[in-house]
Amino acid sequence: MAARTATAPGAPTTKLGKAGYEIDDRLIVAGPVRRTLNKVFPDHWSFLLGEIALYCFIILLLSGTYLTFFFQASMTEIIYDGSYDPLRGQEMSIAYASTLDISFDVRGGLFMRQLHHWAALLFVASIVVHLLRIFFTGAFRRPRETNWIIGVVLLILALLEGATGYTLPDDLLSGTGLRIISAIILAIPVIGTWAHWAVFNGDFVGTEIIGRFYIVHVLLIPAILLALIAAHLLILVKQKHTQFPGPGRTEHNVVGNRLFPTFAGKATGLLFVVFGVCAALGGLVQINPVWLWGPYNPAMVSAASQPDWYVMFLDGSTRLFPAWDINLPGDYTIPALFWPTLVLPGILFTLLLLYPVIERKLTGDTVSHHLLQRPRDVPVRTSLGMMAIAFYLVLLISGGNDVVADKFDISLNAMTWAGRIGLVLLPPIAYVITYRICLGLQQHDREVLEHGIETGVIRRLPHGEFIEVHQPIGPVDEHGHGQLAYGGAPVPKKMNQVGAARRAIRGFFSPVEEPTAVEIDQRAEGRGLSAGESDRELTTSGRPSEGGRPSDGGRPQDPRD
Amino acid sequence: MSTRETRPGSTGGEATPGPLHGGPDEDYTPEQLAAMRREELDLLGARYDGVEILHVDPGPEPGSATEKRAVRQVGWTFALAGVFAFLFLVVYVGSGWFLPEWSWAEEGTAWSALFTPLLGLFMGLSLALVGAGLVLYTKKLLPHETAVQDKHDGSHFDRVTTGATLVGGYHNSGLPRRKLITRSLGFMGVGVGVMLLAPLGGLIKNPNTGNPLGRTSWAEGVRLVRIDGSPVRPGDQEPGSLETVFPAVPGGNFESDAATMLIRLRPEQVLQDEPREGQADFSYGDYVAYSKICTHAGCPVSLYEQETSRLLCPCHQSQFDVTQGAKPIFGPATRSLPQLPITVDDEGFFVARSDYIEAVGPTYWNRERI
Numbered sequence: 001m002a003a004r005t006a007t008a009p010g011a012p013t014t015k016l017g018k019a020g021y022e023i024d025d026r027l028i029v030a031g032p033v034r035r036t037l038n039k040v041f042p043d044h045w046s047f048l049l050g051e052i053a054l055y056c057f058i059i060l061l062l063s064g065t066y067l068t069f070f071f072q073a074s075m076t077e078i079i080y081d082g083s084y085d086p087l088r089g090q091e092m093s094i095a096y097a098s099t100l101d102i103s104f105d106v107r108g109g110l111f112m113r114q115l116h117h118w119a120a121l122l123f124v125a126s127i128v129v130h131l132l133r134i135f136f137t138g139a140f141r142r143p144r145e146t147n148w149i150i151g152v153v154l155l156i157l158a159l160l161e162g163a164t165g166y167t168l169p170d171d172l173l174s175g176t177g178l179r180i181i182s183a184i185i186l187a188i189p190v191i192g193t194w195a196h197w198a199v200f201n202g203d204f205v206g207t208e209i210i211g212r213f214y215i216v217h218v219l220l221i222p223a224i225l226l227a228l229i230a231a232h233l234l235i236l237v238k239q240k241h242t243q244f245p246g247p248g249r250t251e252h253n254v255v256g257n258r259l260f261p262t263f264a265g266k267a268t269g270l271l272f273v274v275f276g277v278c279a280a281l282g283g284l285v286q287i288n289p290v291w292l293w294g295p296y297n298p299a300m301v302s303a304a305s306q307p308d309w310y311v312m313f314l315d316g317s318t319r320l321f322p323a324w325d326i327n328l329p330g331d332y333t334i335p336a337l338f339w340p341t342l343v344l345p346g347i348l349f350t351l352l353l354l355y356p357v358i359e360r361k362l363t364g365d366t367v368s369h370h371l372l373q374r375p376r377d378v379p380v381r382t383s384l385g386m387m388a389i390a391f392y393l394v395l396l397i398s399g400g401n402d403v404v405a406d407k408f409d410i411s412l413n414a415m416t417w418a419g420r421i422g423l424v425l426l427p428p429i430a431y432v433i434t435y436r437i438c439l440g441l442q443q444h445d446r447e448v449l450e451h452g453i454e455t456g457v458i459r460r461l462p463h464g465e466f467i468e469v470h471q472p473i474g475p476v477d478e479h480g481h482g483q484l485a486y487g488g489a490p491v492p493k494k495m496n497q498v499g500a501a502r503r504a505i506r507g508f509f510s511p512v513e514e515p516t517a518v519e520i521d522q523r524a525e526g527r528g529l530s531a532g533e534s535d536r537e538l539t540t541s542g543r544p545s546e547g548g549r550p551s552d553g554g555r556p557q558d559p560r561d
Numbered sequence: 562m563s564t565r566e567t568r569p570g571s572t573g574g575e576a577t578p579g580p581l582h583g584g585p586d587e588d589y590t591p592e593q594l595a596a597m598r599r600e601e602l603d604l605l606g607a608r609y610d611g612v613e614i615l616h617v618d619p620g621p622e623p624g625s626a627t628e629k630r631a632v633r634q635v636g637w638t639f640a641l642a643g644v645f646a647f648l649f650l651v652v653y654v655g656s657g658w659f660l661p662e663w664s665w666a667e668e669g670t671a672w673s674a675l676f677t678p679l680l681g682l683f684m685g686l687s688l689a690l691v692g693a694g695l696v697l698y699t700k701k702l703l704p705h706e707t708a709v710q711d712k713h714d715g716s717h718f719d720r721v722t723t724g725a726t727l728v729g730g731y732h733n734s735g736l737p738r739r740k741l742i743t744r745s746l747g748f749m750g751v752g753v754g755v756m757l758l759a760p761l762g763g764l765i766k767n768p769n770t771g772n773p774l775g776r777t778s779w780a781e782g783v784r785l786v787r788i789d790g791s792p793v794r795p796g797d798q799e800p801g802s803l804e805t806v807f808p809a810v811p812g813g814n815f816e817s818d819a820a821t822m823l824i825r826l827r828p829e830q831v832l833q834d835e836p837r838e839g840q841a842d843f844s845y846g847d848y849v850a851y852s853k854i855c856t857h858a859g860c861p862v863s864l865y866e867q868e869t870s871r872l873l874c875p876c877h878q879s880q881f882d883v884t885q886g887a888k889p890i891f892g893p894a895t896r897s898l899p900q901l902p903i904t905v906d907d908e909g910f911f912v913a914r915s916d917y918i919e920a921v922g923p924t925y926w927n928r929e930r931i
Contacts, residue, residue, distance in 0.1 A: 009591045010592070038708075040612055040708045104664065107653065107656075111677045111681055114677070176876065179860060180858045180859065182859060182923075183922070183923035186924075186925040187923065187924065187925065194768055197765070198766070199764075203818075253712055255709050262699050265703065268692075268695055269692040269694075272688045273696075275688045276686065276687070277685065277689065279681055279684040280682060280686070282681050283677050283681010283684065283685065284678050284685070297814075297815060298854075298861065299805055299814070299861050301860055315876075319892070319893065320893075321893050323879075323889060325896075325924060327929075331927070332927060332929070333924055333926060335923065335924035335926075337858055340893075368714070401878075402875065416892065506627065512627055
């Protein structure tokens with residue numbers, strides 16, 4: 001700190017400090033900025049999943065804006081005259097021609113297009129995985145139901161955004177998808193034809209739909225996404241992050257790193273890594289080569305017409321659903337297509353939206369929770385989740401059942417029937433198996449708490465009996481049974497997790513630490529068997545890691561079971 | 562904040578500045594703060610934000626081997642990120658200048674095939690290394706601190722006072738008593754809301770005018786032409802073959818509902834053929850013509866397995882039997898493919914005898930009624 005002049009105590013002396021004062025004189029932001037910098041974020045890898053979705057969204061906004069400089073959403077037919085020879089002279093829509101131009105005539109345009117597509121796939125994927133994390137750890141419980149609902153709405157919007165974007169290039173594949181969208185709208189009872197005429201401005205395909213999907217894709221849905229993401233984050237900041245149970249962690253605090261500089265450093269690092277992965281995929285892995293599909297023609301189709309992965313479960317349900325038109329009196333029909341494409345996702349997303357309410361009603365648990373649950377400790381929810389995943393996976397695989405049938409030389413009809421039967425049978429099986437696994441894991445946690453960790457040491461008693469020595473992980477009663485109660489946190493299952501092993505000496509080719517210094521360090525920390533040899537019997541109680549570094553929040557015994 | 566008796570404002574109407582914003586400026590004078598070290602100020606501020614720093618694991622000791630190694634790692638990571646960014650620029654800017662042309666050509670040069678992968682590789686590596694460098698920096702060089710922040714439930718005081726202000730405003734407006742205003746407000750709300758939504762009515766069009774869903778361009782005497790516009794004669798196709806045909810009208814080859822499959826049955830198929838009721842004369846000799854638009858979701862039914870007489874739609878795998886009037890025999894489709902009545906004109910080319918006698922394409926609510 002520089003010596004201060006006597007003018008005003010505490011007045012800034014450096015240029016930067018003066019600039020800061022100037023800013024704060026005008027905007028009065030020092031208080032809020034300090035509160036923001038001091039905000040504590042818990043540290044766990046699974047808390048980064050939502051961040052990945054956020055960063056994908058940023059990438060999508062940037063790359064998407066770039067693409068709009070070149071894309072023309074018009075269905076006017078022209079004769080292609082670009083650099084791609086095989087299609088030159090063919091009649092096609094301006095939308096498709098401008099997509100070809102982006103791919104072949106814009107420097108780096110193909111890279112941007114593929115980057116955008118990959119980021120979109122990753123966006124939906126990270127939302128889904130983030131949702132699974134929230135679900136299985138019970139992070140949606142009061143007070144976070146609102147954010148759960150916003151999250152599910154974000155997922156639905158992301159799917160619509162993907163579906164509209166997929167349609168824009170107006171190639172053969174996207175046109176086939178559009179044809180199915182058209183049939184789905186027609187299938188709505190009573191208002192189907194009217195809805196179709198409103199969306200397409202007439203019969204399929206018309207000349208408006210690409211232009212309409214374009215504005216929905218680049219303005220309408222992104223604006224809503226942006227607003228909802230802002231609300232999602234504001235609520236998160238306001239309610240503070242959840243955390244897993246652990247030493248010192250309670251319902252009334254957050255243990256972790258302050259935003260500045262640790263969390264900010266890691267989060268910015270993740271942003272760049274996500275951006276880098278998308279860029280690498282966008283350049284190295286070809287996706288949707290529209291020039292191979294050719295322009296859309298309603299009479300043509302390519303084999304293995306698959307949508308992007310996130311719509312495949314609906315394609316699967318459409319393939320599996322039996323041919324059941326419902327004929328009503330008066331010659332009205334409810335098309336079979338209506339059930340798997342509109343009713344099924346309607347039910348699925350409604351259940352998903354309402355799940356926090358359903359669970360609250362069923363369990364009667366209306367208390368605020370900020371500590372997360374381990375999936376094994378809530379077997380019913382975990383099993384329901386696995387059941388849903390099994391259901392979803394059957395639909396997903398069925399969405400590509402023709403490819404599976406082709407690659408593995410299975411009858412296509414057998415695949416369809418396997419999907420139909422699997423859809424009914426597999427979810428309950430998944431439920432039962434998950435339930436048993438949860439109970440087993442719970443039991444093992446309790447057993448270790450009661451009897452200690454298996455040491456692998458066999459001791460022969462004077463009368464000849466062999467016993468395995470167990471290491472209690474807490475104080476024991478007169479029978480040698482552990483008195484620690486289960487606290488919802490991982491229980492160490494191996495001796496190394498309670499510090500039986502020394503830490504490895506750092507250094508890849510040659511050690512960068514003094515081995516002896518490390519040894520002394522660890523002795524002081526009470527780590528490694530050698531540390532306890534002088535004062536600790538293997539069978540006595542006392543946690544070897546006690547007095548370990550609190551900075552690790554009990555990390556030394558972080559088990560991976 | 563201290564309370565004062567006089568009004569307005571917390572200074573009691575005097576022309577002096579009120580308590581400073583956002584901090585306990587009364588507890589700590591500038592002199593006291595000036596006497597504190599930076600670390601103390603940091604912790605003090607944190608404490609006011611409900612944050613306690615439990616423990617700080619200092620970063621590696623300055624000058625130690627560990628530190629030097631970490632600095633080397635972080636430094637090299639950032640430097641490499643810069644190198645790859647530069648390589649990206651070289652490829653992007655240099656292609657077509659001092660490097661070969663990037664753009665696609667008929668034969669495709671090696672460089673044009675490498676251009677996009679190289680852009681992705683270099684940008685990906687560069688950005689990923691920036692990220693890796695930042696993470697390494699925070700993990701290896703920054704002190705690791707464990708901080709605890711209090712989590713507050715809502716404040717009862719805030720709830721009560723905010724509630725009082727809200728209810729006060731509502732009460733003072735007199736709305737609970739002034740029923741006329743509440744009702745007119747409700748009426749106004751509905752009216753204005755509907756008015757603002759009404760322009761969306763421009764989207765609505767009547768789908769029943771002219772029965773567009775039930776009609777195609779096929780009509781009596783319209784020739785069946787291939788996609789290139791050439792007409793088809795009965796002798797053109799081998800038995801067991803399929804040809805996609807369109808109505809010989811302008812734009813017929815792009816019409817969404819008109820595409821038709823002209824199939825020549827093999828002799829044994831002709832023997833098995835059981836056309837739909839009343840449609841026995843729709844075929845011409847061993848030729849039958851069915852709509853190519855799947856009755857399930859409108860995809861073109863395009864795979865014909867002539868040994869089993871099956872047509873397969875690649876979208877959802879509905880299967881139709883051409884010897885049974887294109888009846889659906891597997892998959893989600895519920896209706897037979899409509900059959901086009903065909904014959905041959907004076908010049909010996911195939912023509913339609915009429916339009917399809919039913920709507921082609923996917924099922925909809927009032928399909929049966931039109």
